[in-house]
Amino acid sequence: MLSINNRELLDIPIKDFIISSEKVAHVQSGNNAEHALLVLTRTGYSSIPVLDVKYRLQGLLSSKMITESILGLERIEYERLSEIKVDTIMEKKIAYLRVTDTFKRALDLVINHAFLSVVDEEGTFVGIMTRRVILKQLKKYIYMNER
Numbered sequence: 792m793l794s795i796n797n798r799e800l801l802d803i804p805i806k807d808f809i810i811s812s813e814k815v816a817h818v819q820s821g822n823n824a825e826h827a828l829l830v831l832t833r834t835g836y837s838s839i840p841v842l843d844v845k846y847r848l849q850g851l852l853s854s855k856m857i858t859e860s861i862l863g864l865e866r867i868e869y870e871r872l873s874e875i876k877v878d879t880i881m882e883k884k885i886a887y888l889r890v891t892d893t894f895k896r897a898l899d900l901v902i903n904h905a906f907l908s909v910v911d912e913e914g915t916f917v918g919i920m921t922r923r924v925i926l927k928q929l930k931k932y933i934y935m936n937e938r
């Protein structure tokens with residue numbers, strides 16, 4: 792059985808593992824669904840953070856949320872995309888991290904979320920922590936302690 796000092800890893804602050812905001816694709820809550828779909832399609836990500844004009848985290852938007860919003864009875868009503876605002880279709884109740892959180896909280900949350908937005912004390916978006924980054928750190932730590 793693997794014997795590692797769990798606390799050592801779990802207590803590490805997440806600060807060093809954040810993908811900074813400049814590298815993260817996002818949309819603004821006031822954008823329309825057409826623009827949002829363009830961003831999601833161009834970047835290839837299935838869901839991205841929604842921010843307000845002051846860069847505060849507002850929610851999460853996925854292509855599925857957009858498709859559902861234009862689903863008519865018999866057809867997909869693409870012509871409605873430009874009328875729909877992101878803040879009316881985004882997920883508002885989302886899990887997120889604070890910059891001061893530890894690896895343990897990120898690990899707990901990432902089981903159900905592919906990525907977590909990270910905010911500072913004022914709620915300003917500073918970046919994301921992805922499942923990939925968390926798994927990489929976990930793998931590194933396990934391999935290091937195996938030797």
Ligand code: 2BA
Nearest residue numbers: 814815816817834835836837838839905906921922923924
């Ligand atoms: P997904 O878009 O569903 O992507 C799932 C995984 O597929 C990603 O895991 C990554 O390994 C790979 N992948 C998808 N699109 C990629 C791309 N354009 N370039 C490189 N690899 C890509 P993670 O890296 O753990 O990301 C988890 C989730 O975090 C992503 O889910 C996406 O929703 C979000 N994400 C990651 N990086 C982002 C960024 N720079 N901007 C916005 N959202 C991002």
